Amino acid sequence: MANKLVIKVTSGADAPERCSQAFTVAAVAVASGVDVSVWLTGESAWFALPGRAAEFELPHAAPLQDLLESVLTAGRVTLCTQCAVRRDIGEGDVLEGVRIAGAQVFVQEVMADGTQALVY
Template identity: 80%
Template structure:
């Protein structure tokens, strides 16, 4: 499980989280990526395309890798604060809250990283 709180406000932390998630998916690891805080915007179509960080993999590619082989969840409260609804997010992105987060984190063998 990877929880990313940073977005364009902290591009290095944001990129690190998505990079680790994508590499883990590519390595065959089951990945659950949680978008919270400013990273919530990357649940929307085309938002990742506006993100730029020199010497890092393009964020749209990282998002697609995670979406194709992992699970992406947008925090319920973070979505609500930004006016984001289920009809707004990328296909395959779910919106869920703390109860689901705790259930996932408490599962046997789950390790968490927070960025």
């Protein structure tokens, strides 16, 4: 098993099943003791804002708000710098525990020994 799992979420309400799958995998990995880092990019960037995950609905899926909270509690959540700027999201706008970082940090995480990466 990988020591670390980096999940890049590129979708949001525009592709709800793909989005839900990413957060479900992240939450299950966290619950299994895996070191998880979730990157919010593209339309998933909106979930870095308070209340946005609670608005997401997908029948027969775990509430996105609950999945995100579990990752924030035991893993890391990062909002892509460029995605944040494009949406006029600043450091003071995001949920507590969400950091804003760019491609250099993403590459460092993905290239670390024992890391597996998934893109949704």
